[in-house]
Amino acid sequence: MQFEPTGIAGVVLVRPERHADARGYFARTWCQDEFAAAGLNPRVVQRNVSFNQAAATLRGLHYQRPPHAEAKVVTCISGAIFDVAVDLRPDSPTYRRWVGAELRAASGTMLYIAAGCAHGFLTLEPESTVEYLMSAVFEPTAAAGVRWDDPAFGIRWPCPPRVMAERDRAWPDFVAEPA
Secondary structure, eight states: OEEEEOSSTTEEEEEOOEEEETTEEEEOOOOHHHHHHTTOOOOOOEEEEEEEOSTTEEEEEEEEOTTSOOOEEEEEEESEEEEEEEEOOTTSTTTTOEEEEEEETTTOOEEEEOTTEEEEEEESSSSEEEEEEESSOOOGGGEEEOOTTOTTTOOOOSSOOSEEOHHHHTOOOOOOOOO
């Protein structure tokens, strides 16, 4: 696997190395030792899948508050998404910055998102399926989010969302944690 840093510390593009032949290809998409060697949290305790019927479906931006903060590895296993991470770690040099990456099933590229970052995505194609490997079990009392269009972040989405949950539309404006 190839690990490529992004503009946010702890948010990394992961590109599996494909070995192709007449049958198709084989690629390792997870290796605890390789993730640890790249300085990423290798713990996986939960796997989630999100199927999205329509293009321009937006999910997020979600995170879990400490002590239940979670790292995640996001993969688009069918279709395509624009995946976004927002750094919400007040002690980070990239605090309140965001990065976006197009993840397509055809390429297999994944995005590793460090604990303390919010995550969301917008589907670019209908019938897009997204898989998440999580470092922490979901804890409903720690669930939180920030609004997809909050001016505190200025995320440039590739198109306006057409489908989203009311909860994601209604997150309040971001307010920085007191120091």
